Amino acid sequence: MSEIQVMQAIHDALREEMLRDEKVFIIGEDIGIYGGCFGVTRGLKEEFDLTPDENTPIGQWPEPPIKDRRLIEPPIVEGGFTGIAVGAAMYGYRPVVEYMFSDFVTCAMDHVVNQAAKQRFMLGGQCKMPLVIRFPGGCGTGAAAQHSQSLEAWMCHVPGLICVAPSNPYDAKGLLKAAIRSDNPICFYEHKLGYRVKGEVPDGEDYTLPLNKAKVAREGKDITLISYSYTTVKCLEAAKQLEAEGIDVEVLDLICINPIDRQAIIDSVKKTGKVLIAHEGVQKCGVGAEVAGIIADSEAFYYLDRPIVRFGGCDDMPIPYNKELEYSYIPQVETICDKIRDLLK
Missing domain, CATH: 3.40.50.970 (Thiamin diphosphate (ThDP)-binding fold, Pyr/PP domains)
Known part of the structure; x- marks a missing residue:
C-alpha cells in the first residue's frame, strides 16, 4: 500500500x-x-x-x-x-x-x-x-x-x-x-x-469499485451523518471531535449519488435512529432532500426518534468571493458539530 x-x-x-x-x-x-x-x-x-x-x-x-x-x-x-x-x-x-x-x-x-x-x-x-x-x-x-x-x-x-x-x-x-x-x-x-x-x-493492483454503492466510513451508534465528496472528510473530522464528548457518530459516505444506495441509508438510520445529511451543494432540492425522501418513504422512518435534518449550502445567494463569507456559506467541521449537538439535545 x-x-x-x-x-x-x-x-x-x-x-x-x-x-x-x-x-x-x-x-x-x-x-x-x-x-x-x-x-x-x-x-x-x-x-x-x-x-x-x-x-x-x-x-x-x-x-x-x-x-x-x-x-x-x-x-x-x-x-x-x-x-x-x-x-x-x-x-x-x-x-x-x-x-x-x-x-x-x-x-x-x-x-x-x-x-x-x-x-x-x-x-x-x-x-x-x-x-x-x-x-x-x-x-x-x-x-x-x-x-x-x-x-x-x-x-x-x-x-x-x-x-x-x-x-x-x-x-x-x-x-x-x-x-x-x-x-x-x-x-x-x-x-x-x-x-x-x-x-x-494498493500498489500494482488493478481494482475497480461498484458505481452504485455507499459505505460506512466510520461506525457509530448515536447518530448517522450522511455525506459525500469533500464534505465526508469534514464529517469524519467532526465525528472525531465529538467522540471526545461521548457522542458516537456513524459516517455514511454515499460515494455514488445517482443511483443512491438506498439500503445502506436505511440500514444505518435504523441502527442509530437519528440522521443529519450534510453536503456543499445548495440545500434546497439538493442531494440531501433525496436522501431525506428515501428515509421518509422507507421503514427507517419508524426508527427515527428525532426529525430528519439537512445541512447544505446557502439557498438564497451565490457563493461569495469574500473569504469569511465563503467559509460560512457551506457546512464546516464546527458547524456540523453544532448541528449534531442540537439534534441530540
Missing part, C-alpha cells in the same frame, strides 16, 4: 486505463503540457500524445492515427468538445472529458442531458455511451460565484446519467477505472480541496 493524494489517484487511473485500452482518450482545455487546471493530467501528454509541437509548421503536420492523439486540447468551447466526445463514444471510443471547472457544464448541457444521457434509450440500445465527464468543483478556493458551485443535484435529476463523488484516493481510483470501463455516461465529481486528501491505495 502507498499513501497518495486524490489527484495522484485520478492521474494513475487515467494512465492505467489509457495503457489498458487504446480507445481511451482525454479531451479538455490545457490538459497537455500544463496538466489541466489542477495538474491532474501532468505528464500524460509526453507519454500518450504524439501530436507535433506548436513550433512545427501546420503544413508539415502528419496525419497521426487517433491512438497517437489521445490528449486533445480544444478551444474554450465546452459545448463543442463535449459534443465531439459524445460522438466519439457512440463510435466506440472511450472519451474522458475534463472541464476546467464543473460550473462550465452549463455551456454543454444539451450534449450531456439530451444526447449523452438519452441516446441508448432513443436508439433502442443500438449504441453505447462509454463517456466520462470529470467535474472539478466546490468552493473554498476564493474562486467566487461562477467557479465554485456544486451542481451535482442537477445531473442526479437526469435519467441515464450515473453520478459519483469520491472522498478519498482509494475510492477515486477504483471508481474512475470502473467509470472508464462502463458503457454508460458517468459524471465524476472531484472537489478542488479534496485533491490534496491523502489515503492508502
Whole structure:
C-alpha cells in the first residue's frame, strides 16, 4: 500500500486505463503540457500524445492515427468538445472529458442531458455511451460565484446519467477505472480541496469499485451523518471531535449519488435512529432532500426518534468571493458539530 493524494489517484487511473485500452482518450482545455487546471493530467501528454509541437509548421503536420492523439486540447468551447466526445463514444471510443471547472457544464448541457444521457434509450440500445465527464468543483478556493458551485443535484435529476463523488484516493481510483470501463455516461465529481486528501491505495493492483454503492466510513451508534465528496472528510473530522464528548457518530459516505444506495441509508438510520445529511451543494432540492425522501418513504422512518435534518449550502445567494463569507456559506467541521449537538439535545 502507498499513501497518495486524490489527484495522484485520478492521474494513475487515467494512465492505467489509457495503457489498458487504446480507445481511451482525454479531451479538455490545457490538459497537455500544463496538466489541466489542477495538474491532474501532468505528464500524460509526453507519454500518450504524439501530436507535433506548436513550433512545427501546420503544413508539415502528419496525419497521426487517433491512438497517437489521445490528449486533445480544444478551444474554450465546452459545448463543442463535449459534443465531439459524445460522438466519439457512440463510435466506440472511450472519451474522458475534463472541464476546467464543473460550473462550465452549463455551456454543454444539451450534449450531456439530451444526447449523452438519452441516446441508448432513443436508439433502442443500438449504441453505447462509454463517456466520462470529470467535474472539478466546490468552493473554498476564493474562486467566487461562477467557479465554485456544486451542481451535482442537477445531473442526479437526469435519467441515464450515473453520478459519483469520491472522498478519498482509494475510492477515486477504483471508481474512475470502473467509470472508464462502463458503457454508460458517468459524471465524476472531484472537489478542488479534496485533491490534496491523502489515503492508502494498493500498489500494482488493478481494482475497480461498484458505481452504485455507499459505505460506512466510520461506525457509530448515536447518530448517522450522511455525506459525500469533500464534505465526508469534514464529517469524519467532526465525528472525531465529538467522540471526545461521548457522542458516537456513524459516517455514511454515499460515494455514488445517482443511483443512491438506498439500503445502506436505511440500514444505518435504523441502527442509530437519528440522521443529519450534510453536503456543499445548495440545500434546497439538493442531494440531501433525496436522501431525506428515501428515509421518509422507507421503514427507517419508524426508527427515527428525532426529525430528519439537512445541512447544505446557502439557498438564497451565490457563493461569495469574500473569504469569511465563503467559509460560512457551506457546512464546516464546527458547524456540523453544532448541528449534531442540537439534534441530540
